[in-house]
Amino acid sequence: MTQRNSAVVIGVGPERGLGATLANHFAAQGLHVYIAGRSKEKLQQVVNRIVTNGGQATAVVADATKEFDINHLFDVIHFDDAILQLAVYNVDSNIPAPILETKAETFTILWQQNCLGAFLFAKEAIECMQPNNKGTLIFTGATASLRAKPPFTAFASAKAALRSLAQGLAREFSPQGIHVVHAVIDGVINGDRAAQQFPEYYQSKGEEGMLDLEAIAETYWFMHCQHPSTWTHELDLRPFKEPF
Numbered sequence: 001m002t003q004r005n006s007a008v009v010i011g012v013g014p015e016r017g018l019g020a021t022l023a024n025h026f027a028a029q030g031l032h033v034y035i036a037g038r039s040k041e042k043l044q045q046v047v048n049r050i051v052t053n054g055g056q057a058t059a060v061v062a063d064a065t066k067e068f069d070i071n072h073l074f075d076v077i078h079f080d081d082a083i084l085q086l087a088v089y090n091v092d093s094n095i096p097a098p099i100l101e102t103k104a105e106t107f108t109i110l111w112q113q114n115c116l117g118a119f120l121f122a123k124e125a126i127e128c129m130q131p132n133n134k135g136t137l138i139f140t141g142a143t144a145s146l147r148a149k150p151p152f153t154a155f156a157s158a159k160a161a162l163r164s165l166a167q168g169l170a171r172e173f174s175p176q177g178i179h180v181v182h183a184v185i186d187g188v189i190n191g192d193r194a195a196q197q198f199p200e201y202y203q204s205k206g207e208e209g210m211l212d213l214e215a216i217a218e219t220y221w222f223m224h225c226q227h228p229s230t231w232t233h234e235l236d237l238r239p240f241k242e243p244f
Helices: 019-026 038-052 066-077 104-130 153-176 192-197 199-205 214-224
Strands: 007-012 032-037 056-061 083-089 135-142 178-185 234-237
Touching: 007 019, 007 066, 007 104, 019 032, 019 038, 019 056, 019 083, 019 214, 032 038, 032 066, 038 056, 056 066, 066 104, 083 104, 083 214, 104 135, 104 153, 104 178, 135 153, 135 214, 153 178, 178 214, 192 199, 214 234
Parallel strands: 007 032, 007 083, 032 056, 083 135, 135 178, 178 234
Antiparallel strands: none
16 A cells, blocks of 8 residues: 555644645645544544545544554554545643632643643654654643733643653754744634624734634745754744734
8 A cells, every 4th residue: 555645733623724725735735644632523624625626635633632642643544555645633621710819720721722632642753753753742731831911821831831842852853854943923814703702802813813724824835845954943933913
């Protein structure tokens, strides 16, 4: 069986979301894309769209915080004898709450989703890439990766931990040919999630005040294609109207 070049994206939700857009973009570049998330229905919608556009994709239902699910996701990739070129950890769960109202359970869940899952995912992805001494591993960060602001202190602590994880992985595995990237999304993404969760804030931003989904995907792909003499480890993406 001919080995196929592939990508894997975990944290795929609605069609008008970053995970789905990344999967579509990577498939358009000729990669077979494995997509993972907790909703079978949403995953299938994304697969259908990719196939309609002439690409190839496989959906795997997985909870990023469960080691068994992550192992199963990569078992599927191994079974297909796929060559993993690109892996993206796109899980970005947020639960706003003042710190004195934040339960230990909430704090733990945020850490599990934003950092522990990234650790589990990274281990498997890197092991897939090591035999070829080549591959790109991208983590989707947030404004909170760099600074904490109430009522998002618990979220920020988890995102800061993710950033540290990415730094350590980059220093350990870059010499082996594995490009590790931490992408700070500094602003509101123009997608279904923000539109549904923060409708008034979403409307107030306007299209020029939000990050375009396809533009983010193009940037992720650009980083994957970078020459190893000029690798980017961390960058921040924000609309030109976003204050910082």
